[in-house]
Amino acid sequence: MALDQSKTPYVDALLAYRDRDYVAFHTPGHKHGKGAPTKLREALGMPLLQVDVAMAGGVEDTRESTALVRAAEDLAAAAWGADRCFFLVNGSTSGVHALVLALTGPGERVIVPRNSHKSILAGLIFSGAMPCYVEPAIDPEWGIPLNIDTTQAMRALKAHSDATAFFVTSPTYNGFGADLASIANAVHGAGMPFIVDQAWGPHLRFCSHLPIDAMSAGADAAVTSTHKLISGITQSSVLLANSQRLSLERLEGIVKLTQSTSPQVLIYASIDAARAQMATHGEELWSTAVELADWARAQLRELVGVRCLGAELLERPGVASFDRTRLTISGCELGHTGYQLETILRDDYRIAVEAADPLNVVLNVTYGDTMDDMRTLFAALKDYSARFAAAGAGDDAACRRLLLQMPGFTRQVLTPRDAFFARSRPLPLARCVGHVSAEIVTPYPPGIPVLGPGEEISAEIVAYLSEGAAMDLKVHGPEDLTLGTLRVVVD
Ligand SMILES: Cc1ncc(COP(=O)(O)O)c(C=O)c1O
Numbered sequence: 001m002a003l004d005q006s007k008t009p010y011v012d013a014l015l016a017y018r019d020r021d022y023v024a025f026h027t028p029g030h031k032h033g034k035g036a037p038t039k040l041r042e043a044l045g046m047p048l049l050q051v052d053v054a055m056a057g058g059v060e061d062t063r064e065s066t067a068l069v070r071a072a073e074d075l076a077a078a079a080w081g082a083d084r085c086f087f088l089v090n091g092s093t094s095g096v097h098a099l100v101l102a103l104t105g106p107g108e109r110v111i112v113p114r115n116s117h118k119s120i121l122a123g124l125i126f127s128g129a130m131p132c133y134v135e136p137a138i139d140p141e142w143g144i145p146l147n148i149d150t151t152q153a154m155r156a157l158k159a160h161s162d163a164t165a166f167f168v169t170s171p172t173y174n175g176f177g178a179d180l181a182s183i184a185n186a187v188h189g190a191g192m193p194f195i196v197d198q199a200w201g202p203h204l205r206f207c208s209h210l211p212i213d214a215m216s217a218g219a220d221a222a223v224t225s226t227h228k229l230i231s232g233i234t235q236s237s238v239l240l241a242n243s244q245r246l247s248l249e250r251l252e253g254i255v256k257l258t259q260s261t262s263p264q265v266l267i268y269a270s271i272d273a274a275r276a277q278m279a280t281h282g283e284e285l286w287s288t289a290v291e292l293a294d295w296a297r298a299q300l301r302e303l304v305g306v307r308c309l310g311a312e313l314l315e316r317p318g319v320a321s322f323d324r325t326r327l328t329i330s331g332c333e334l335g336h337t338g339y340q341l342e343t344i345l346r347d348d349y350r351i352a353v354e355a356a357d358p359l360n361v362v363l364n365v366t367y368g369d370t371m372d373d374m375r376t377l378f379a380a381l382k383d384y385s386a387r388f389a390a391a392g393a394g395d396d397a398a399c400r401r402l403l404l405q406m407p408g409f410t411r412q413v414l415t416p417r418d419a420f421f422a423r424s425r426p427l428p429l430a431r432c433v434g435h436v437s438a439e440i441v442t443p444y445p446p447g448i449p450v451l452g453p454g455e456e457i458s459a460e461i462v463a464y465l466s467e468g469a470a471m472d473l474k475v476h477g478p479e480d481l482t483l484g485t486l487r488v489v490v491d
Pocket residue numbers: 090091092093094116117119169173197199200225235236237
């Protein structure tokens with residue numbers, strides 16, 4: 001029988017707990033806010049502190065709490081089309097850790113895209129598995145990674161037929177979806193579980209104007225960050241899984257092993273409420289958001305020197321779908337990097353963006369936005385365009401300079417775990433050729449690692465990093481962010 005998706009058992013239990021007005025002899029120490037410092041009360045407010053308790057509904061009874069969480073998770077599983085859902089309190093990061101641990105062991109192979117979030121690498125370090133990378137294309141104009149295509153997936157399956165799982169990240173940060181259904185088919189044909197990092201797609205399933213979601217496309221499991229684009233509070237996420245190719249019991253054990261034993265009830269409650277909102281009103285809420293984003297994109301594209309990415313990249317290999325609610329905007333033609341445009345929008349127009357890279361800023365449009373917000377955004381960029389175009393502010397050469405041709409993956413000499421725990425030392429970059437990296441080095445753009453722990457360092461990589469260092473390329477990961485040295489494995 002279909003579950004009633006308007007129900008919010010977890011939120012209701014939390015409110016009932018608050019209304020019973022217990023004298024609290026349990027965690028946390030601020031005791032419903034009564035003992036909280038004034039500044040904390042001011043920042044969070046008493047209503048929030050009053051429901052910051054250990055386990056909603058069954059605060060004095062763990063069995064009651066467990067049943068309550070399960071009821072809320074079952075509703076979420078049905079809403080997202082999975083056999084089982086686990087609420088997560090440490091973001092999709094923790095779901096990826098759990099999935100990698102559940103599906104791979106020491107020395108086993110796992111196929112992963114090169115543009116994976118770093119949580120995959122942490123999972124590999126925990127599990128000791130060996131990554132086999134599939135490299136997505138990078139769009140030369142926008143400097144952003146696209147997605148992997150079915151041909152690449154099939155090639156990887158053939159080359160690593162002993163792999164224990166196949167991971168894909170879809171959609172990407174900029175909203176590009178892989179052809180999930182066709183990749184799922186190929187992966188299942190090879191007898192492997194297909195796992196999707198859908199951190200940026202918690203909304204997809206709930207609106208017909210958005211790309212297909214992972215579970216509908218045949219994924220065996222997915223993580224999806226309810227805090228990123230729907231109403232879950234920060235750190236909330238869900239892990240969705242089907243039982244056909246995964247042991248849900250083993251997965252549950254690992255989720256429990258890797259999550260906090262004191263999950264934040266407000267995070268759980270927000271997932272419960274966000275799921276109900278999506279399941280009952282997702283279609284209309286997101287249809288409106290899509291219209292708002294489409295309106296903004298069309299308007300922004302009329303402005304001199306301002307570019308806004310749209311569905312045109314759908315023709316590229318590896319791009320099967322595009323989430324139109326993501327706005328990737330560039331002011332490069334007016335001589336501004338994404339970081340500069342972010343600062344201008346924030347300081348001159350009080351507009352806060354989601355992220356900036358050397359070329360672009362990225363904005364999320366959701367059902368929380370209004371036409372007024374879109375008009376404010378357009379007015380700001382219109383003014384920006386007029387100011388800097390009139391001043392003859394420059395050209396895009398300074399930004400484009402950052403689009404270095406990235407060298408390819410070399411070879412994985414050690415597992416990430418062996419390299420991570422090996423004895424290592426910093427070595428001047430110029431002398432690193434032929435050594436094995438002990439650390440990860442991810443340049444932005446394009447946000448894809450050029451080196452991971454256990455990978456051989458080639459002359460091309462050293463040349464690329466030297467050139468990048470000379471022009472202040474932003475990198476994440478290495479101890480020495482100036483790239484004067486890299487940490488390499490000793491022996
Ligand atoms: C593709 C991808 N996967 C996983 C994560 C981690 O998600 P969370 O912040 O919910 O832990 C992110 C975060 O930005 C991401 O972009």
